[in-house]
Structures are given as C-alpha cells and as structure tokens.
Amino acid sequence: MKHNQAKKMLLLLSLLGITFSFISCSASDEEQTAEEAQISEEEAAESLALAISPKSNGVVQLSIQASLNIEASLDVTYECNQEYTNSYQLDYNGAALSYIAAYNWAWQLNCSDNILLDCALALKGTTEYESQRMNSDGDMTATVGISNLEQSEPNYSLTMDYTLISEQVSRVRMQKSFDSTIKVNGDVSLMKENQKLTGGQVEASFTGLSSTGNTYEYSGVVVFNGDNTATLTMQSGNTYAISW
Template sequence: MKTSLKARKILFSLAVTAGLAVIISSCKKDNASTTENTTVTEADAAELTTNAIVPSSGGFAVQVNSSVTVYKTVKLSCGIAKDSSITKSSATGVSPSYNYTLSWNYLLNCSGVVPNDLTFNFTGSSKYDGPRMSSEDSCSGGFVLTGLAPTAPAYVLNTTYTRDGSQVSKIGRNYSFSSKLIIKSSDITVDKTSLKILSGTATVTISGASSSGKSFNFNGTITFNGNNKATLLLNSGASYNIQW
C-alpha cells in the first residue's frame, strides 16, 4: 500500500514537471514568434508622422517657425550667405520631451535690392521621447521662403524635411525599428504676425525596417488646416488628426 502511494506521488510529480516544461516551451515559442513577426503598423506610421510635425517633438512646425523668425529678426543682405547653429530642448520633466541641434545656412536672393526669396538649408540631430514612441534621428531640410513683399498677405514656404533614424514604439508592443521620413510641400502659408501655419498640403513618405527585418513603406498627404491642426491621410484611406 505504501509502495503504491509512493509510486502515485512520483507519477504526479513527473506529470506536473512535464506540464510546466510544455508551458515554458510554449511561452518561449510565442515570444520568439512575436519577435520574428514584428512589423511596423499604420498606427506606428501615423505616430511617427505626428511626431515629425508637432512642436512638442521639435518637428516640422517648429522649423517653419524658426525659418520665418530668421527672416524677421536677423539682419540679412542680398546675396550674402549666413549660417548659425540652433540648439533647443523641452523644459525639464515634461512629456513628451525633445532636444535638437541644427546647423543652418541661409541666403537672401534679390532682384536688385528687392528681396525675392530666402533659401534655407539645415542638418543636425534630434531626439524625442513621448508616451507612445521614442526616437533618435539625423535630420535635414531645405526651405524656400517667399511672400516677402510687404503687400503679400502671407509668407509661403516650399519645403523638404527629412528625418532618418531609429524608433521604439510603445503602442501595444515595445519594439524597435528604423525609418526614413520625408515631408515635401510647395504651398505652406504662414501668418506674418503669429508665424503660425495657416494652410497648405504636403506629401509624406515613410520607409524602413522593423527589428525583425521586415520592411515597410507608407505614403500619404498632410493637409494643414490652420489653428495648429492638420490631417494625415494615408494611401490606404486611413485618416488621422494631428493637433499641437
């Protein structure tokens, strides 16, 4: 009787051990499968685009404001190139947080002594950390500012803005990916007093690869609606509101 009871205990112990081994093995396979199948979603692309636009991440809206501020505050002479460095960061302890350092060069082009346009080029690096995504990028851009005549109702910007770097998504799963984002526009209008974007459209292309090696490519259009608002429409038909 004692021998039979002891045997049952041993069999039960072996069964429990085997069960645990199966569960652990299954978990490992599930985790491996998740890593292997990681891919960047439309939601990630929309979040990446939003962070490339909003001031709280040091995005496109800030660079538009900076370029117009240069024209209004820096003493410029026709045909003479100038350069400067701009370093900015968010206040300590805020979220999202950002910092960036850019090297700018700009040139005022004139007809005689009458300004026609102001061209900008910049390169540098930027970082941001938000509740849904963090990123570390190299960035570059080329802006052409027109509408300089006092009678022109608004400034107009022709822009190319690029961010190239690595990100960690915090949407659902924490996973990393690399990306290149390009925003191009030819009709961004800016208020001459508030220096805020009034209207305009831009194309956006986003490409890269997830940490599992899966490539991705998204395209869309950004419509600036004024009042610190924009709409991102991806080619799939999905629409996202951007506000800052």
C-alpha cells in the same frame, strides 16, 4: 523478433514525433517573432505625426524658425546673395513629451537688381524626443524656400523638403524597435504677424526597417487646417488627427 521491430518502430515514431513537435514549435516562435516585429500603419502614422508637430520639434516648428530667421535678416542689413549661418540648441520638457535638438541653419536672401525676391535656407542637425508612446533619436536635414517677403503680403509662402533618419522605440504593447526614414515635402502658408500656420499641404512618407530585417513603407498627405490642427490621410484611406 516482431516485438523488437515494433519497439524500434515505436521509438522511431516517438523520435519523429519529438522532431516534428520541435520544428513546429520553432516555426511558430519564428512567426510570432516576425509578427511582433511588424511595423503597423498606426505606428508609421504616429511617427509621421511626431515629425510634423511643433511639440516634438517637427516640420511646423522648423517652418516657424525659418520665418523668424527671415524676419531677423530683414530687420538688419544683410547683403543679397550672401550666405549666412546660425545655430540653435533647444531643450523642452513637457508633461506628455520632451525633446532635445541641435542644428545649424544656412540661408541667403536672393535678389535681382537689388530687388528682394525670396530666401533659401538649409538645415542640418540632430533631434531626440520622448513621447508617451514613442521615443526617437536621429538626424535631420531640410531645405526651405520662402517667398512673399513684401511687407504688403500678410503671409509667408514656404516650400520645404525635410528628411529625418532615426532609431525609434515604441513604448506601448510589445515595445518594438526599428529604424526609420521619414520624408516630408510640400507647401505651407505662415502668417507673418504671429507665425501661425494658416494652411497648406505636404506629402509624407515612412520607410521602416524592423528588427527582423523586413522593410515596411507607408505614405500619406497632411493638410493643415489653420487652427493648430492638421489631418493626416494615409494611402489606405485611414485618417489621423494631429493637434498642437
């Protein structure tokens, strides 16, 4: 009788052992999956850098196109306080990065008593890029205000508010995928002579939704150095160099 009870107890403990082992393994797998799906600051910073760089049709490129729109408007007779539109389709293939973009600009020259004050532009479109480390496919919107339109002023002053909502896939390590919303807003200075960014500062934020449903938020400040480079300083204090 005792022998049978011992056998039953051993069987029960064995079953419990298997059950505990299975639960432990399952929890470990879940923890590993959650860890693999985490969006790191480095990945957020790279996404922000690509949203800035002209190589990936980022904010710098859009600033240049906005200024070219204004120059075209000033070269032709446009009515003040009248909205105009045009569209762009861009296709670039480089060794390290390629992108496709299609979007529409709407703009108008703001005047008072026939005196030109500034220009307001609005953008809406799609953009897709592939880099060595990240792919992105999304929708973008932006508003840009441009002042210092007088011929005596060597630089345009641009105030921008940019949003990119996209699906992203990392091409390194675990090749994780996530949805992201990137916002960039601030002021930059653009040389009229050659459309070169001479300086300025913008705030940049990243909100990512991982494949496990968790949200990750990062933010930082981008300072444009005037030599085709910029420095992204994240809220953590870590810095990342951007060049084009």
